[in-house]
Amino acid sequence: MAMPHLTSAVLDHVADAVARGVSPLVVLDLDGTLYDNAPRTLRIIQEFAAAHGARYPDLYEVVTTLAPSAMRYKIADTLAAAGVDDPAIHREIEAFWFARFFTNEYVLYDLPLAGAAEFVNLIHRAGAVPTYLTGRDAPNMLQGTIAALQRDGFPVGPMNTRTILKHDFETPDEDYKRAVVTHLRPSGEVVAAFDNEPGLCNLLKQSFPDSVTVWLDTSHAPGAPALAEGVARIRRFTELLPTD
Numbered sequence: 274m275a276m277p278h279l280t281s282a283v284l285d286h287v288a289d290a291v292a293r294g295v296s297p298l299v300v301l302d303l304d305g306t307l308y309d310n311a312p313r314t315l316r317i318i319q320e321f322a323a324a325h326g327a328r329y330p331d332l333y334e335v336v337t338t339l340a341p342s343a344m345r346y347k348i349a350d351t352l353a354a355a356g357v358d359d360p361a362i363h364r365e366i367e368a369f370w371f372a373r374f375f376t377n378e379y380v381l382y383d384l385p386l387a388g389a390a391e392f393v394n395l396i397h398r399a400g401a402v403p404t405y406l407t408g409r410d411a412p413n414m415l416q417g418t419i420a421a422l423q424r425d426g427f428p429v430g431p432m433n434t435r436t437i438l439k440h441d442f443e444t445p446d447e448d449y450k451r452a453v454v455t456h457l458r459p460s461g462e463v464v465a466a467f468d469n470e471p472g473l474c475n476l477l478k479q480s481f482p483d484s485v486t487v488w489l490d491t492s493h494a495p496g497a498p499a500l501a502e503g504v505a506r507i508r509r510f511t512e513l514l515p516t517d
């Protein structure tokens with residue numbers, strides 16, 4: 274069984290920390306890293322069309338033909354690409370989306386990226402402590418986040434896992450993750466980190482230079498900085514699974 278070199282590197286770091294009696298933390302972002310949010314956004318757009326069929330009779334037929342892969346970073350871009358050009362409809366759908374996207378109920382529409390759960394279980398069995406570090410906020414999204422992780426087969430709940438959400442909605446993700454990074458130091462050793470935002474990968478690599486830091490090249494916010502030296506890149510977790 275052949276182990277991809279990045280996975281071997283993570284497992285080596287884990288084994289080394291375990292041998293020294295230190296908790297090997299593997300920081301895992303959720304949105305765009307372990308999870309694909311496109312099905313969540315698509316569902317919300319389709320619900321809007323279903324609920325407003327009388328006012329926008331053509332919209333439902335348009336958006337029910339869309340695939341999750343048609344979702345752009347911005348709703349307006351998704352709609353424009355599908356031929357829906359009216360800025361007033363864009364604004365209305367964006368407001369409908371905003372009221373639903375960041376909630377326990379709708380987070381359940383996400384799908385894990387292929388191979389993500391297998392990879393996290395593989396390193397967890399080897400002694401790693403999966404440390405889910407997300408910009409989702411606990412007041413609105415904790416229950417749905419836990420339910421989805423458990424449903425999708427990720428290790429979550431026991432003492433050798435951690436789940437860290439923001440205490441409020443307003444704090445910017447990067448400020449929050451920067452604060453958490455400081456907090457993590459005394460409680461273990463960050464041996465690996467995975468994120469889809471280049472800026473957050475850079476922060477993690479800078480904070481933990483010896484860690485295996487991996488950028489998930491899925492989707493990210495516009496205007497991202499260049500990736501720092503030493504950050505690896507993958508497109509999907511299946512690249513990290515052992516092959517026969």
Ligand SMILES: [Mg+2]
Nearest residue numbers: 302304305469
């Ligand atoms: Mg993310």
